[in-house]
Amino acid sequence: MNETIETILNHRSIRKFTDQKLSDEQIRIIIQAAQQASTSSYVMAYTIIGVTDPEIKKQLAEVSGQFYVEKNGQLFVFCADLSRIQAIQAQDEEKQVMEENLESTEQFIVATVDAALAAQNAAIAAESLGLGICYLGSLRNDIERVSDILQLPDYVYPLFGMAMGYPNHEPEKKPRFPMEVIYHENTYKKHPEQDKYVQDFDATLKEYYSNRSFNVRSDTWTKQMIRKYKVPQRLDVGPFIKGKQMNRK
Amino acid sequence: MNETIETILNHRSIRKFTDQKLSDEQIRIIIQAAQQASTSSYVMAYTIIGVTDPEIKKQLAEVSGQFYVEKNGQLFVFCADLSRIQAIQAQDEEKQVMEENLESTEQFIVATVDAALAAQNAAIAAESLGLGICYLGSLRNDIERVSDILQLPDYVYPLFGMAMGYPNHEPEKKPRFPMEVIYHENTYKKHPEQDKYVQDFDATLKEYYSNRSFNVRSDTWTKQMIRKYKVPQRLDVGPFIKGKQMNRK
Numbered sequence: 001m002n003e004t005i006e007t008i009l010n011h012r013s014i015r016k017f018t019d020q021k022l023s024d025e026q027i028r029i030i031i032q033a034a035q036q037a038s039t040s041s042y043v044m045a046y047t048i049i050g051v052t053d054p055e056i057k058k059q060l061a062e063v064s065g066q067f068y069v070e071k072n073g074q075l076f077v078f079c080a081d082l083s084r085i086q087a088i089q090a091q092d093e094e095k096q097v098m099e100e101n102l103e104s105t106e107q108f109i110v111a112t113v114d115a116a117l118a119a120q121n122a123a124i125a126a127e128s129l130g131l132g133i134c135y136l137g138s139l140r141n142d143i144e145r146v147s148d149i150l151q152l153p154d155y156v157y158p159l160f161g162m163a164m165g166y167p168n169h170e171p172e173k174k175p176r177f178p179m180e181v182i183y184h185e186n187t188y189k190k191h192p193e194q195d196k197y198v199q200d201f202d203a204t205l206k207e208y209y210s211n212r213s214f215n216v217r218s219d220t221w222t223k224q225m226i227r228k229y230k231v232p233q234r235l236d237v238g239p240f241i242k243g244k245q246m247n248r249k
Numbered sequence: 250m251n252e253t254i255e256t257i258l259n260h261r262s263i264r265k266f267t268d269q270k271l272s273d274e275q276i277r278i279i280i281q282a283a284q285q286a287s288t289s290s291y292v293m294a295y296t297i298i299g300v301t302d303p304e305i306k307k308q309l310a311e312v313s314g315q316f317y318v319e320k321n322g323q324l325f326v327f328c329a330d331l332s333r334i335q336a337i338q339a340q341d342e343e344k345q346v347m348e349e350n351l352e353s354t355e356q357f358i359v360a361t362v363d364a365a366l367a368a369q370n371a372a373i374a375a376e377s378l379g380l381g382i383c384y385l386g387s388l389r390n391d392i393e394r395v396s397d398i399l400q401l402p403d404y405v406y407p408l409f410g411m412a413m414g415y416p417n418h419e420p421e422k423k424p425r426f427p428m429e430v431i432y433h434e435n436t437y438k439k440h441p442e443q444d445k446y447v448q449d450f451d452a453t454l455k456e457y458y459s460n461r462s463f464n465v466r467s468d469t470w471t472k473q474m475i476r477k478y479k480v481p482q483r484l485d486v487g488p489f490i491k492g493k494q495m496n497r498k
Contacts, residue, residue: 002378003251003372004253004256004373005278005282005374005377008285011284011286011287013287015489016451024416026296029250029254033258034429034431035425035428036258036422037445038349038372039455040384041473042470042473044431046431047431047432047433047437048433049432050433050441052434052435056436090475092273092477094475094479097481100484101482102478106389106482106484107482108387109361112358112362112383113361113408116362117368119473120365120369120370122303123287124370124373128251128253129254130250131253137290137359137362141480143267148437153437156437173285174291174294182296182297182488183297185300186299188296188401190400190402190422191278198333198336211300221291224290225292225337226293229343229348230343230347232332232349233350234353235353237353237354237355238353238498239360240355241354247487247496249362249484249488
């Protein structure tokens with residue numbers, strides 16, 4: 001075990017921050033860390049927007065419904081961004097194939113993954129500095145509005161936000177699936193072998209929720225997933241992204 | 250600057266490894282690190298396949314065309330995985346909405362990002378242990394074959410591989426875009442302001458390629474992108490994923 005692995009294993013999402021803002025130097029080092037992540041074929045297909053304008057933060061918090069989108073030490077929005085490729089001057093016949101590529105699901109994956117890897121580097125770097133973070137998928141509650149607020153052009157979409165700052169609470173670490181569920185050897189291990197592990201995990205989690213120091217309740221992973229997935233979830237995201245000329249085929 | 254940030258900033262992709270295999274204990278801690286990454290709404294929508302069977306490694310190396318898919322200390326394949334949600338027993342009317350969600354682009358993003366965040370934690374943890382890594386998007390050169398080789402069910406797709414092991418070369422760090430290209434304040438900064446930065450970066454990169462210690466050439470970022478994007482890139486990935494019941498709407 002070393003410092004880095006301790007930092008990684010100590011991760012929990014932080015949702016309450018002190019009033020202290022990040023310094024420019026902290027932001028610089030965190031963005032530098034983000035940029036050093038691997039990038040598919042050197043594409044660097046992402047843009048990070050640092051939001052400090054109180055009015056913009058307020059509007060984004062309305063979309064997410066989460067107060068910590070406004071109240072934090074720094075707010076970032078990670079965008080998947082193929083627009084720099086699209087802007088390249090090329091010959092007409094090259095340009096045609098380039099745009100076909102840019103509209104493919106493959107390039108949608110490339111940009112999404114590039115943004116995600118950069119974000120996770122930023123998260124780990126921040127946590128190593130004693131800061132806390134929370135990913136904000138909730139910005140996709142109204143992805144079109146977020147895109148409008150941040151003035152995102154075509155070939156760019158807002159993937160998620162990240163609230164960052166000095167922690168003002170110490171949440172417990174939530175259990176994860178046992179390694180056997182997540183890690184398979186050589187080939188995928190199908191249900192029903194897997195079902196038993198999930199049932200065991202439900203039992204573990206029920207114990208966790210009934211014993212923890214706050215928000216005690218009777219709950220399992222399976223129940224949470226049903227509650228989440230039984231109502232339509234952001235079904236406008238797909239059509240919105242197609243409107244950005246991405247993930248069209 | 251601390252050890253963790255030093256590890257992150259020191260990243261370069263490693264493509265030549267010694268013969269030494271990772272120990273079970275190393276693999277365990279790396280997977281544990283992966284699992285501690287943030288996950289959207291606690292979904293944990295990914296599966297990691299550790300490939301040790303020489304025949305399977307050989308087949309995957311054929312798909313990627315990269316020798317280090319076979320020759321490494323450990324090979325992982327990160328899969329986006331919504332199948333555990335799909336396997337949950339629920340009432341018929343709940344089930345219908347659940348499947349509609351699972352087929353959405355939103356949930357495709359959720360699973361892809363979950364897998365990517367886990368992978369980047371694994372990468373950083375490995376590098377902190379003195380190991381090197383290389384992401385293998387090249388497995389998507391024939392995504393259907395990879396899925397067949399690894400016996401992936403519906404609602405699961407192979408996102409990328411990761412070769413890991415003890416480095417047997419020390420490549421130079423490749424430059425990244427200046428921070429101004431990647432990091433914008435409050436709103437997206439459109440071209441042409443951006444164009445100038447990219448041109449400057451092309452000049453920087455030309456200098457880098459002409460001065461480095463191996464594979465000296467005359468090249469720029471723009472030229473590389475045109476070479477890559479002017480030929481069709483994995484246009485079968487989109488239809489393949491739809492066939493897995495994901496990213497359909």
